[in-house]
Amino acid sequence: MTxxxxxxxxxPLLAVVLLLVIWELYVKVYQVQAxxxxxxxxxxxxxLSNWPRVQMHTLATLEIALLGFFLGTAVGxxxxxxxxxxxxxxxxxxxxxxxxxxxPIIALAPLLVVWFGFGVLPKVLIIALMCFFPILIAALQxxxxxxxxxxxxxxxxxxxxxxxxxxxxxxxxxPHVFSGLKVAATYSMMGAVISEWLGxxxxxxxxxxxxxxxxxTDRVFVSIFVIVALSLLFFASIVxxxxxxxxxxxxxxxx
Amino acid sequence: xxxxxxxxxHYKTKEQCIGVLQDISLQVERGEFVAIIGPSGCGKxxxxxxxxxxxxxxxxxxxxxxxxxTGKTGHISYVPxxxxxxxxxxxxxxxxxxxEIAGVPKKKALAEVRSWLPRLGLGGYELAYPDAxxxxxxxxxxxxxALLSPQELMCLDEPFGALDxxxxxxxQQWLLDIWEEHRRTVLLVTHSIExxxxxxxxxxxxxxxxxxxxxxxxxxxxxxxxxxxxxLPEFVxxxxxxxxxxxxxxx
Ligand SMILES: Nc1ncnc2c1ncn2[C@@H]1O[C@H](COP(=O)(O)OP(=O)(O)OP(=O)(O)O)[C@@H](O)[C@H]1O
Ligand SMILES: [Mg+2]
Numbered sequence: 149m150t151x152x153x154x155x156x157x158x159x160p161l162l163a164v165v166l167l168l169v170i171w172e173l174y175v176k177v178y179q180v181q182a183x184x185x186x187x188x189x190x191x192x193x194x195x196l197s198n199w200p201r202v203q204m205h206t207l208a209t210l211e212i213a214l215l216g217f218f219l220g221t222a223v224g225x226x227x228x229x230x231x232x233x234x235x236x237x238x239x240x241x242x243x244x245x246x247x248x249x250x251x252p253i254i255a256l257a258p259l260l261v262v263w264f265g266f267g268v269l270p271k272v273l274i275i276a277l278m279c280f281f282p283i284l285i286a287a288l289q290x291x292x293x294x295x296x297x298x299x300x301x302x303x304x305x306x307x308x309x310x311x312x313x314x315x316x317x318x319x320x321x322x323p324h325v326f327s328g329l330k331v332a333a334t335y336s337m338m339g340a341v342i343s344e345w346l347g348x349x350x351x352x353x354x355x356x357x358x359x360x361x362x363x364x365t366d367r368v369f370v371s372i373f374v375i376v377a378l379s380l381l382f383f384a385s386i387v388x389x390x391x392x393x394x395x396x397x398x399x400x401x402x403x
Numbered sequence: 404x405x406x407x408x409x410x411x412x413h414y415k416t417k418e419q420c421i422g423v424l425q426d427i428s429l430q431v432e433r434g435e436f437v438a439i440i441g442p443s444g445c446g447k448x449x450x451x452x453x454x455x456x457x458x459x460x461x462x463x464x465x466x467x468x469x470x471x472x473t474g475k476t477g478h479i480s481y482v483p484x485x486x487x488x489x490x491x492x493x494x495x496x497x498x499x500x501x502x503e504i505a506g507v508p509k510k511k512a513l514a515e516v517r518s519w520l521p522r523l524g525l526g527g528y529e530l531a532y533p534d535a536x537x538x539x540x541x542x543x544x545x546x547x548x549a550l551l552s553p554q555e556l557m558c559l560d561e562p563f564g565a566l567d568x569x570x571x572x573x574x575q576q577w578l579l580d581i582w583e584e585h586r587r588t589v590l591l592v593t594h595s596i597e598x599x600x601x602x603x604x605x606x607x608x609x610x611x612x613x614x615x616x617x618x619x620x621x622x623x624x625x626x627x628x629x630x631x632x633x634x635l636p637e638f639v640x641x642x643x644x645x646x647x648x649x650x651x652x653x654x
Pocket of ligand 1: 448
């Protein structure tokens with residue numbers, strides 16, 4: 149188990165380390181100015197020496213990212229089930245939902261701030277708006293297209309629509325939902341940072357913007373590192389959950 | 404028990420209208436084992452979809468126990484041609500599916516399944532996923548699912564078609580033993596003459612598409628039937644007869 153994990157994560161880990169080493173050497177050899185491109189070691193030093201502040205901003209970002217993610221997931225799943233069950237409503241709403249994804253967040257965010265103030269709510273809404281869509285689309289795919297022969301079988305032995313929904317369509321959509329969750333997890337971190345850019349007292353987005361405007365490139369990179377690490381962690385926890393919930397095809401899966 | 408009255412079926416696609424079944428009439432009595440034999444692609448699975456109410460015939464009627472069930476689902480228990488075990492359900496929970504659909508509480512359904520699994524050579528596989536089973540084992544789960552289902556009439560669509568010859572004859576013998584013990588009403592579709600003659604009380608022979616009933620052949624061999632039955636001279640003669648009937652009707 150640990151061996152397998154090591155073998156799988158070995159190559160990508162090696163690639164990252166190699167990249168960092170080249171980066172470090174490049175900065176050292178060509179004596180690149182710190183405000184242009186700080187060396188990885190300098191970034192890590194900055195992160196450690198400034199840790200309490202970084203931590204405070206990180207927790208703020210994590211909070212809204214998780215809130216937005218869960219809200220978006222709930223909305224996406226409920227909408228998927230409602231639209232799947234009510235065909236007319238689906239025809240009416242589907243174009244609107246797609247439209248919702250075409251509104252530039254940059255334009256929407258200030259409006260949300262005007263309507264809901266500078267608190268947590270408008271940011272959570274932005275994140276939820278970005279997250280619900282991939283989950284909705286993925287869940288619908290799973291609900292709408294169960295295996296044809298299985299559906300025929302269920303109908304032939306007299307399964308009622310509610311039974312078909314609970315015993316076939318819902319379980320069939322679970323792997324699809326997880327694909328949606330993975331996309332949404334990535335979106336939620338991005339969405340959190342973007343929403344903080346547009347007005348907040350704390351959070352990695354704020355920290356990053358302040359750092360950039362005062363040419364503290366090392367701090368910009370600190371926030372980038374933290375965001376990347378959080379995204380990866382978030383993604384990994386969903387993969388972990390998926391592995392434990394969807395055990396039936398773990399054998400077929402390569403990675 | 405089951406009666407098909409002059410059933411006709413066409414499939415209409417955009418370009419053409421394919422006639423699949425032509426004036427099919429047949430009966431199955433309660434407790435009888437009837438086989439339908441026909442060449443590949445002649446419309447055997449379509450026939451089951453009609454009996455199962457999934458499709459409505461272009462003309463003709465389907466009756467079950469004195470009630471017309473044309474186009475009505477829920478009246479038969481069914482073993483499909485290709486595995487339709489749910490990949491997310493364990494062996495026991497797959498086998499319990501038809502009972503659950505019929506409204507039996509899950510606990511009770513599972514208890515019933517568990518008492519059967521060892522007799523199907525699936526003891527110890529209760530919690531395995533279908534993924535981890537061989538084709539023959541999957542088909543036995545699928546068969547158990549149908550066997551436990553409350554509908555009297557069992558429709559088997561080439562249940563052994565995808566198995567290798569050895570497993571196939573093992574499974575035939577196994578089905579024969581179970582059937583001789585329980586005597587459910589069975590309608591078996593196959594394209595193996597030997598399989599039909601070994602198991603059935605009566606055989607309907609179908610022509611190539613559009614399928615017509617070429618003949619209805621009673622199978623006289625005494626039960627219990629075994630591998631030795633296949634070697635009887637009468638068996639060989641009957642097999643030859645049906646074979647030439649099918650051969651002379653090739654398009
Ligand atoms: N939905 C459909 N639309 C159009 N044609 C169809 C449809 N389903 C089946 N057919 C055609 O009807 C014919 C009979 O199909 P069916 O599956 O009933 O044959 P079968 O006897 O079960 O074949 P096999 O021995 O391969 O299982 C085939 O030629 C097939 O192409
Ligand atoms: Mg078929």
